[in-house]
Each structure stands twice: as structure tokens, then as C-alpha cells.
Amino acid sequence: MQDNHKPPVSSTAELQHEVAELMIECLNLEVAADQISADAPLYGEGLGLDSIDVLEVALMVSKRYGLQLRADSADNQHIFSSLRSLADYIATQRTR
Amino acid sequence: MSRFPLVSHVSPDSIIAWRTEGAVTLRQFLTEVSQLAARFPARGHLLNMCSDRYRFSVGLAAAIVTGKVSLLPSTHTPETVRQIKVFAPDVFCLTDSDLCTVDLPLLRYPVMSGSQAEAFAIPQIDASQRIAVVFTSGSTGTPQPHPKTWGALVSSVQAEAARLGLLHNIPHTLIGTVPPQHMYGFESTVLMAWHSGNALSHAQPFYPADICQALAAVPTPRVLVSSPVHLRALLDAELALPELALVVSATAPLSAQLAQDVEARCHAPLMEIYGSTETGLIATRRPAQSEEWRLLPGIKLIADGDSVCACGGHIETMIAMGDMLEPVSDEHFLLHGRLADLVNIAGKRHSLTSLNHLLNSIPGVVDGAFYMPDESGNGHITRLAAFVVAPGLQAPRLLAALREHIDPVFLPRPLLFVEELPRNRTGKLPRAALQALFQAHAAQKSA
Numbered sequence: 001m002q003d004n005h006k007p008p009v010s011s012t013a014e015l016q017h018e019v020a021e022l023m024i025e026c027l028n029l030e031v032a033a034d035q036i037s038a039d040a041p042l043y044g045e046g047l048g049l050d051s052i053d054v055l056e057v058a059l060m061v062s063k064r065y066g067l068q069l070r071a072d073s074a075d076n077q078h079i080f081s082s083l084r085s086l087a088d089y090i091a092t093q094r095t096r
Numbered sequence: 097m098s099r100f101p102l103v104s105h106v107s108p109d110s111i112i113a114w115r116t117e118g119a120v121t122l123r124q125f126l127t128e129v130s131q132l133a134a135r136f137p138a139r140g141h142l143l144n145m146c147s148d149r150y151r152f153s154v155g156l157a158a159a160i161v162t163g164k165v166s167l168l169p170s171t172h173t174p175e176t177v178r179q180i181k182v183f184a185p186d187v188f189c190l191t192d193s194d195l196c197t198v199d200l201p202l203l204r205y206p207v208m209s210g211s212q213a214e215a216f217a218i219p220q221i222d223a224s225q226r227i228a229v230v231f232t233s234g235s236t237g238t239p240q241p242h243p244k245t246w247g248a249l250v251s252s253v254q255a256e257a258a259r260l261g262l263l264h265n266i267p268h269t270l271i272g273t274v275p276p277q278h279m280y281g282f283e284s285t286v287l288m289a290w291h292s293g294n295a296l297s298h299a300q301p302f303y304p305a306d307i308c309q310a311l312a313a314v315p316t317p318r319v320l321v322s323s324p325v326h327l328r329a330l331l332d333a334e335l336a337l338p339e340l341a342l343v344v345s346a347t348a349p350l351s352a353q354l355a356q357d358v359e360a361r362c363h364a365p366l367m368e369i370y371g372s373t374e375t376g377l378i379a380t381r382r383p384a385q386s387e388e389w390r391l392l393p394g395i396k397l398i399a400d401g402d403s404v405c406a407c408g409g410h411i412e413t414m415i416a417m418g419d420m421l422e423p424v425s426d427e428h429f430l431l432h433g434r435l436a437d438l439v440n441i442a443g444k445r446h447s448l449t450s451l452n453h454l455l456n457s458i459p460g461v462v463d464g465a466f467y468m469p470d471e472s473g474n475g476h477i478t479r480l481a482a483f484v485v486a487p488g489l490q491a492p493r494l495l496a497a498l499r500e501h502i503d504p505v506f507l508p509r510p511l512l513f514v515e516e517l518p519r520n521r522t523g524k525l526p527r528a529a530l531q532a533l534f535q536a537h538a539a540q541k542s543a
Contacts, residue, residue, distance in 0.1 A: 055326075058329075071306050
């Protein structure tokens with residue numbers, strides 16, 4: 001189980017691009033990675049993801065980066081607020 | 097007049113739920129039910145949006161003992177809430193979230209005092225009392241109400257508990273990944289716990305790690321009440337699973353392979369249940385062993401032209417099923433998927449006719465049609481596609497208009513703008529023509 005109190009690490013543009021590519025592949029989205037802006041919301045009006053998508057992305061993230069997402073951690077809402085926040089979380093918590 | 101108790105537990109010290117703080121006894125539960133009931137406004141209908149399953153159950157019980165009707169719509173979009181207000185102008189909303197923005201009179205779930213001075217008495221409820229109205233999406237865009245009486249619901253979950261082997265002396269704890277606001281979770285995680293002497297877990301786990309944590313937080317024996325989406329995610333995550341006595345799945349049929357994998361990993365039988373919002377639960381099967389469904393005692397299927405109706409048992413009037421069922425004996429049937437007009441995505445059902453009507457009523461849409469690709473059956477969710485003729489209309493505008501009216505799971509992916517739809521000379525859209533259009537798009541994308 002990962003430590004939720006690790007000092008936050010900012011993600012690189014490279015990691016953000018990689019995560020965007022993984023999301024597009026995993027969810028079969030109709031956009032290109034560079035069309036997903038780092039700060040646009042992933043839910044609702046932004047990329048339009050719903051809770052089933054979030055579950056799929058969480059599985060993909062846990063396999064690729066060796067971390068487990070938890071809905072009860074206080075920053076869960078924040079993690080999926082944008083590509084940047086998801087990539088930042090991965091950069092902080094990744095074990096591989 | 098026949099009556100059923102609120103719960104089948106008898107001893108004041110029997111455990112009715114597990115929360116983060118520990119066990120909740122029947123005495124404590126009934127005290128909290130009276131405390132909450134005393135705060136209810138003088139309104140006749142309740143929209144219970146509590147996400148904590150224990151709080152939902154206290155809200156439901158408080159509504160039952162004060163004669164209020166709980167409304168269970170299939171989604172909580174702004175449009176649905178407006179329609180709920182038309183159906184029941186005196187509706188109020190019980191919420192346990194500070195972020196709730198539903199446009200209704202709100203009652204926040206209160207902090208309970210913990211005093212237990214009141215005399216202990218289990219409320220007795222008339223079998224004929226209408227305690228809930230469950231809504232389906234309907235084919236016209238207006239949610240269709242399905243009233244539920246206390247007697248029918250109690251009979252249904254008693255039959256379910258008996259079939260699942262949960263009516264023994266060893267209390268089990270039910271942990272649900274499905275919300276209590278939908279018919280499946282309503283019956284199988286709340287009412288069944290109340291009427292089988294078992295306990296419910298307050299948790300609403302989402303990610304695989306959450307499910308493992310919620311299981312580990314309660315004593316054995318445990319029953320996981322879930323759906324194919326969550327079960328596949330749980331297997332894929334390859335976490336160490338706490339001990340399980342039984343796994344229950346519903347919302348979409350599981351393939352025999354996925355069912356066998358779940359049984360092997362969980363070291364427990366997996367039972368599927370089948371039903372609908374209109375009928376509640378009507379049949380079960382163990383998919384690792386048989387593809388045939390077995391009806392609950394007393395329930396009969398009657399073929400009526402192309403469709404099959406269910407009646408008997410807890411079903412109060414004969415109901416046409418929305419799926420293609422093939423009776424193979426008096427007690428068994430096979431399920432061959434949904435009727436053409438119904439889509440089922442992650443357990444949420446919608447009429448295609450109604451989705452198409454909605455799409456074509458958006459200003460700027462000249463013509464449009466939804467298309468449901470064939471499903472994969474491996475636990476991955478298949479999404480709707482839509483083809484739209486709408487010169488000058490941008491995708492985000494169109495999606496925002498749809499989002500006002502329908503649950504996000506029905507939003508089209510992909511949404512494809514075309515010059516015209518492949519209508520035949522009679523103006524109809526054959527599914528094969530839409531399928532060809534969809535496959536052409538997929539081929540172009542992968543090229």
C-alpha cells in the first residue's frame with residue numbers, strides 16, 4: 001500500500017502525455033493525446049469521463065505504475081480533476 | 097390486515113449494520129430511526145440520496161414508519177429531479193453530502209445523540225403500505241413510476257435470502273458495491289439484510305482496494321453483492337482478497353469463464369440474480385455450473401407473442417419482461433439478451449426510442465440515431481455510439497444538452513457527425529445499416 005504522505009512531485013509534460021495516451025487507448029476515446037489539455041476537467045463537461053471510466057483508468061494506472069487508488073483518501077476527487085493532477089499523483093506515488 | 101415487522105431481527109442486541117465505529121445493534125438502529133423521523137418535514141415523499149448505506153437504511157426506515165414514500169429514480173440529473181418534482185410536488189431530499197446541490201428542500205443527515213432511553217419496540221408495517229416508487233426511464237422520456245408495497249418487497253427478499261442460503265443462524269454481513277438507490281442494491285443489500293437476520297456494511301466501495309478494505313473491516317462470514325464491472329476490476333487488480341462466503345452479481349449476465357474465475361479467486365460460490373425494476377428479483381443461477389436460470393418459488397413465465405410475462409409470487413400484476421427469455425421448463429429459462437429497444441449499460445436501462453427522440457429534439461439536430469454495438473461479454477462495458485446530422489452544431493454543445501437529460505453512461509462514444517443517415521425508402525434505419533456505418537468508422541480509425 002502506498003504512503004499517502006509522500007512529498008508531492010510535479011509531473012513532467014512527458015508523463016502527462018504518456019498518461020493521456022494510456023487513457024485514450026484504455027477508454028477508446030476519440031481524441032488525440034495533445035488535444036487533452038493538462039488542466040481541463042476529466043469528468044463531465046471536460047473529457048466527459050464517468051465513474052465506469054474512472055474505474056478502468058484506475059486499473060490501468062495501478063498496473064502500469066504499481067499503485068492502488070482509494071476512494072476514501074481525501075484527495076480522490078482532486079486526483080481525477082484533470083490530467084495534470086492525475087499525472088502529479090502518479091509521479092508522487094508510483095513504485096514502477 | 098397482514099403486517100410484517102420492519103426487520104426480522106428480534107433481539108435488541110442483534111447486529112443490524114457495521115459502520116466505521118463498529119457494530120450497530122437493533123436497539124441503536126431503532127433509536128436513530130425515531131430521532132431522524134422526528135426531524136422529517138411534513139412532506140409525503142423522500143428522495144434519499146445518502147451515499148452511506150447505513151444512513152440510507154435509517155432514512156428509509158424513518159420514511160416507512162412515518163408513512164412517507166421513498167422515490168428511487170434511475171439517475172439524479174437536473175431534468176430527472178424536475179420530473180420527480182412534477183410527480184411528487186411535496187418531495188424533500190435527505191443527503192449526507194455537503195456538496196449536494198439537488199434543487200429540492202434539503203435535510204442534512206443529522207449527528208445522532210446516541211441516547212437510548214426509548215422503549216424497545218419493532219415497528220409493524222401493513223403489507224399494503226406503499227413504501228417506495230422506483231422509476232424506469234420510459235420510452236417517452238418521462239420516468240415511469242413503479243409503486244412498491246411493503247408486503248411485495250418483503251416477500252421478494254425473503255425468497256431471495258432463502259434461495260441464496262442466507263436464512264441460517266449464523267449472521268452474515270452484506271457488503272455492496274452497488275448503490276442502495278437502485279432496485280438491485282435496494283433489495284439485495286438493504287431489504288434482504290433486514291429480512292434475513294443479517295447485517296449490512298455502511299460502505300459503498302468503488303476501487304478494488306476499497307472493496308478489499310470494506311470486506312476486511314467486517315467479520316466473517318461475508319457476502320459481496322456486486323456487478324460484473326466491479327468483479328472484473330477486482331480480479332484484474334490481483335489484490336489479496338479477504339475471505340468470502342458468497343458472491344452475488346446482477347445488472348448484466350456474467351460469462352461462464354468470468355464466473356469460474358471469480359469462484360476460483362474468491363474460493364466462494366458466485367450466484368447471479370435476475371430481475372427488473374418492475375418485477376424485482378425473479379430468478380437465480382450459478383453461472384459457473386449452469387446457464388439456466390431458476391425461478392423463485394411461485395413465479396411463472398407466460399409467453400405472450402414475442403414477449404414473455406412474469407407473474408405469481410411477490411409480483412402483484414402480470415409484467416412483460418424487457419429481455420428475451422426462453423422458458424425451458426416450468427421452473428427454468430434461458431436469457432437471450434435484451435429486446436431491441438432496450439439498452440443496458442452497467443445495469444442502467446434506457447429505451448433507444450426515447451434516446452433517439454431526445455437526440456432529435458436538441459435544437460440544431462436535423463437527424464440523429466443512437467447505435468448499440470454488440471457486447472463483448474468479458475466484463476468490459478460496451479458504449480453507445482450516435483450518428484448525427486447537425487451542420488453548425490459543435491460536439492460539446494450537443495453533449496451538454498444530452499447531459500441535462502440522461503445519465504452519463506448513455507452519452508454516445510463515439511459521437512459521429514455525418515452528412516446523412518442511411519435511411520431506407522420507408523424512412524427506417526435498419527440496424528445493419530448503422531452497424532456498417534459504425535464498422536466503417538472503426539476501420540478508418542484503426543487505419
